Amino acid sequence: MPRSIPVLVLAVVLLLVGCGSTATPAPSAAGPSAEKSLILATTTSTQDSGLLDELLPAFTRDSGWQVKTLAVGSGQAIELGRRGEADVLLVHSPAAEQAFVAEGTAGQRRLVMHNDFVLVGPANDPAGVRDLDGVGVFGKIAAAQALFVSRGDDSGTNAREKDLWKKAGITPEGSWYQATGQGMGATLRVASEKAGYTLSDRATYLAQRDTLALDVLSEGDPGLLNVYHVIEMTTKAGERVQPDGARAFADWITAPPAQQRIGAFGQAEFGQALFTPDAGKDEAGLGT
Amino acid sequence: MLRDGLLEAVRLLLTGDQDTWSITALTLRVSLTATAVALLLGVPLGTALALGRFPGRRVLHAAANTGMGLPPVVVGLFVTVLLWRSGPLGAFGLLYTPTAMVVAQAVIATPIVAALTAAALQQVDPDFLLQMRALGATRTRALWALLAEARLPLIAAGLAGFGAVVSEVGAAQMVGGNIQGETRVLTTAAVLATGRGQFALAIAFGLVLLTIAFAVNLFVTLAQQRERASTSARSSSA
Numbered sequence: 001m002p003r004s005i006p007v008l009v010l011a012v013v014l015l016l017v018g019c020g021s022t023a024t025p026a027p028s029a030a031g032p033s034a035e036k037s038l039i040l041a042t043t044t045s046t047q048d049s050g051l052l053d054e055l056l057p058a059f060t061r062d063s064g065w066q067v068k069t070l071a072v073g074s075g076q077a078i079e080l081g082r083r084g085e086a087d088v089l090l091v092h093s094p095a096a097e098q099a100f101v102a103e104g105t106a107g108q109r110r111l112v113m114h115n116d117f118v119l120v121g122p123a124n125d126p127a128g129v130r131d132l133d134g135v136g137v138f139g140k141i142a143a144a145q146a147l148f149v150s151r152g153d154d155s156g157t158n159a160r161e162k163d164l165w166k167k168a169g170i171t172p173e174g175s176w177y178q179a180t181g182q183g184m185g186a187t188l189r190v191a192s193e194k195a196g197y198t199l200s201d202r203a204t205y206l207a208q209r210d211t212l213a214l215d216v217l218s219e220g221d222p223g224l225l226n227v228y229h230v231i232e233m234t235t236k237a238g239e240r241v242q243p244d245g246a247r248a249f250a251d252w253i254t255a256p257p258a259q260q261r262i263g264a265f266g267q268a269e270f271g272q273a274l275f276t277p278d279a280g281k282d283e284a285g286l287g288t
Numbered sequence: 289m290l291r292d293g294l295l296e297a298v299r300l301l302l303t304g305d306q307d308t309w310s311i312t313a314l315t316l317r318v319s320l321t322a323t324a325v326a327l328l329l330g331v332p333l334g335t336a337l338a339l340g341r342f343p344g345r346r347v348l349h350a351a352a353n354t355g356m357g358l359p360p361v362v363v364g365l366f367v368t369v370l371l372w373r374s375g376p377l378g379a380f381g382l383l384y385t386p387t388a389m390v391v392a393q394a395v396i397a398t399p400i401v402a403a404l405t406a407a408a409l410q411q412v413d414p415d416f417l418l419q420m421r422a423l424g425a426t427r428t429r430a431l432w433a434l435l436a437e438a439r440l441p442l443i444a445a446g447l448a449g450f451g452a453v454v455s456e457v458g459a460a461q462m463v464g465g466n467i468q469g470e471t472r473v474l475t476t477a478a479v480l481a482t483g484r485g486q487f488a489l490a491i492a493f494g495l496v497l498l499t500i501a502f503a504v505n506l507f508v509t510l511a512q513q514r515e516r517a518s519t520s521a522r523s524s525s526a
Binding site for chain 2: 039044047048050053068069070071083084085182183184185186188189207208210211212238240241
């Protein structure tokens with residue numbers, strides 16, 4: 001039956017390619033990397049700014065732990081922790097974090113670093129918010145019905161934004177208020193293309209400034225402080241959580257060498273640090 | 289921007305950029321494996337749908353046809369929930385591994401292969417099997433001959449499955465997690481590069497993706513057409 005031979009050959013080749021290649025990584029998967037691999041759930045800002053690319057290889061070298069990073073919003077990161085799907089969290093949504101730690105499945109929560117949120121918008125500033133303080137900005141944008149692009153994804157940035165609207169006594173709704181449901185990088189892009197305002201962490205904005213038609217219009221308000229904590233998960237969240245990996249990561253990122261890396265990150269490329277290392281500091285004294 | 293992307297793609301490929309090559313290799317590995325699994329499952333299933341006589345066949349056939357449009361995000365979500373540490377298959381620790389991506393992509397491609405296989409076999413003259421049996425072929429041999437007869441559309445079914453999975457991003461992102469050096473494939477890398485504002489890089493990944501998809505299709509199509517040419521030559525000389 002010579003006619004069927006090419007089909008057979010094709011199937012065999014496909015199988016060989018498939019099996020051969022799945023078989024190759026198996027030894028490494030069973031080797032050191034699979035033995036010690038932890039899941040870090042963190043925010044899009046730490047990935048989109050490039051900070052993790054700087055930190056994680058050093059952590060793996062120092063500790064032997066491979067890190068699987070899930071860059072999601074802080075809300076989803078906390079949810080992954082709650083379900084025991086992640087071993088350690090690096091997040092920036094303090095109110096949600098405190099409520100989460102109070103539930104009792106998380107272990108230690110430690111201060112890692114901060115930067116700040118900036119309000120960015122088109123250079124011609126249609127709502128006239130340049131240099132106003134955090135709350136005043138939001139009142140003006142709402143009054144002018146100027147386009148505001150929200151993350152809308154329960155991330156730490158989104159939580160802060162909603163908090164600021166609330167403080168300004170405004171329920172943002174209407175066609176001028178649009179939610180992307182995407183990460184910080186993508187949301188900045190939408191705001192830039194549509195000439196709208198948005199709230200961004202400084203690190204992501206600086207990392208992408210060159211490709212955006214957005215200026216920083218308001219900054220420096222104490223209400224715009226953006227604080228990152230590392231939260232270790234425990235087996236109370238799920239039996240497959242690896243508390244030793246969580247502890248190793250949290251200890252490492254709050255220790256002087258990693259803190260130094262955080263402080264230096266971005267200085268070469270952007271002329272300023274994107275994050276300020278804060279391990280061991282008192283949170284109440286930040287930003288003063 | 290497009291020109292930058294094109295140049296960047298050429299540069300990445302020519303300079304043998306380590307990351308790009310490992311991302312490309314993983315993309316091929318995951319999607320080809322998933323296609324192979326889909327062929328293994330989909331061809332018998334499609335054959336049963338086309339020729340079998342069992343209750344519920346039409347409903348199943350309709351389901352396979354519907355499955356050709358399975359949204360990758362939905363498949364990704366279901367596979368994620370199954371593979372969660374706290375999920376029913378959590379003990380295997382498969383979530384955020386290439387294996388999980390193969391599983392999800394195989395789920396996406398299998399209905400495509402099955403439905404197109406069924407369509408291909410139903411195209412063959414219904415008397416074909418009867419004639420083969422009348423000529424004394426065993427049931428298995430007759431079935432083989434039928435599959436051989438329909439081999440060109442079957443190859444097309446495999447290519448359609450491959451095309452669907454190599455280009456999808458929803459399931460790859462959700463079950464793979466887009467982890468650098470481990471589960472980052474061309475589509476998820478392109479999304480990440482876009483999120484980071486690195487458009488030339490994102491376009492470059494897109495072009496690499498198109499190139500490998502084209503290479504795979506070219507290889508199979510050439511084999512398919514050569515086969516076609518040789519059989520027609522054979523039948524005209526007969």
